[in-house]
C-alpha cells in the first residue's frame with residue numbers, strides 16, 4: 485500500500501486541469517448496458533473506481549477499451565445479468581447496472597452492496613421504486629434477485645432524494661414504453677449529465693435538476709457518443725487546498741456553477757473566488773479563515789463529499805464553527821486524524837464543533853475513505869512540517885493522479901511504497 489509524504493507550509497499556486505467527474509462517469513458507463521450499439525464516452529478519469537466499472541462491464545459481456553480518458557464499449561455477446569459479490573463489494577456504484585439489466589432482460593441478480601465506513605448505505609429506496617415498475621424482489625445468499633414478467637411505466641416518489649436510486653430508475657424507465665414520473669429526485673449535476681446522455685440515446689427525459697423527472701421510455705436505445713462533465717468534488721478539493729495553504733490557484737476544465745455552495749462559503753470565510761467560462765481562480769492569503777458553519781444537504785445544498793476537506797480548512801479558523809453532516813451517519817472519521825495534526829474538534833453524532841487553532845502540525849495519519857483522505861491532503865498542505873498519509877488507495881479511488889496535480893501547484897508531495 486502506498487503512502488503520501490507531504491511537506492506543508494508552502495503556498496498553492498499555478499494552474500491545474502480538472503478531470504472528468506467520477507460520479508457522472510459511473511452511471512453513464514452503466515447506461516451503456518441499455519444498448520447493444522457501440523458507445524464512446526470521453527473525459528473519463530483514470531481512477532480505481534473506473535477500473536472496477538471496467539471489470540464489471542467486461543464481466544457482464546461488454547467489450548471495453550479504455551485509453552486517453554476515453555471509454556469505448558462494444559457488446560460482444562448476450563449480457564450476463566448477475567453482478568457478483570467480488571466485483572460489487574469493490575464499489576457500491578456497481579449496483580447502477582441493476583436498472584439497465586432489469587430493463588433489458590427483466591431479470592437481474594446482484595450482490596447486496598455492503599455498507600462502507602461512512603454508513604450502512606441501504607438500497608431500500610432503489611428496490612421500492614423498482615417494485616413500483618413491476619419488479620418482484622427476492623434475496624438469496626447475500627444477493628438481490630429482481631424479476632419482472634412485464635415492466636410498466638409508473639409514478640414513483642422517493643422517500644429521500646437518493647442520487648443512485650434516481651439514476652437507476654432513470655435508466656430502467658428509459659426502456660419502458662410510456663411515461664414514468666420520478667418525484668423527490670436527487671438534483672445533483674451528475675443527474676443532469678446522465679439525463680443528457682439518455683436523451684442522446686433516444687429516451688425522452690425532462691425535468692432533471694428539479695425534483696420531478698419524467699422519462700418517456702422507448703423499445704430500443706441507440707449507441708452513445710458523449711463527454712462527461714467536470715468533477716465538481718475534485719474542483720472543490722483543490723479550491724480548499726489553495727484556501728487552506730494560501731496562494732493563487734487557477735482551475736481549468738471546470739465551472740464555478742458546479743461549486744456554488746462552496747464558493748459562497750469560501751467567500752464568507754474571507755477567500756477570494758472568481759469564475760469565468762471554464763475556469764475558477766482562488767486567491768487566499770493563507771491567513772486563518774473566518775469561522776463559517778455548514779450543513780451538508782442534497783443538491784443544491786453544501787455537498788457531503790466536500791464536508792471533510794471543508795473541515796480541514798476550518799481547523800485553523802479564527803473562532804468556533806459547526807459542521808452538520810445530514811447525509812451520512814458516520815462521516816466524521818477524518819476528525820480524529822485532523823486532531824492528530826493539532827485540530828480541536830468535538831464530534832457529537834451528526835455535528836462536529838471545530839475550535840480553530842493557530843497552526844496544524846504534520847503527523848502520521850491514515851485515510852479512511854476517499855474524501856477523508858482528501859481532507860488529510862488539504863490539512864497537510866497547510867500544516868507546518870511533514871505529514872505521512874497512509875492507505876492512499878482510498879484517495880486513488882476518487883482523484884486522478886492527485887500527487888502530479890498537487891506538485892504542479894507547488895505542493896511538496898511524494899508517493900512512497902509502504
Ligand code: EPZ
Pocket residue numbers: 506507508510576577603604605606607608609610611644645646647648649670788789811812813854855882
Ligand atoms: C452518491 O452515492 C455518490 N456516489 C456519493 O459520493 C455521494 O456522497 C452521495 O451520492 C450523496 O451525494 C456516486 O455517485 C458514485 P445516496 P449514493 O443514495 O448514490 C441513504 C464519493 O465520495 N440511502 O444519495 O450511494 C444513504 O444511506 C461518494 O464520491 C438509503 O437510505 O448516495 C445515505 O445516507 C461517497 N437508501 C443517503 O441516502 C437507499 O436506497 C444518500 O445516499 C439509498 C440511499
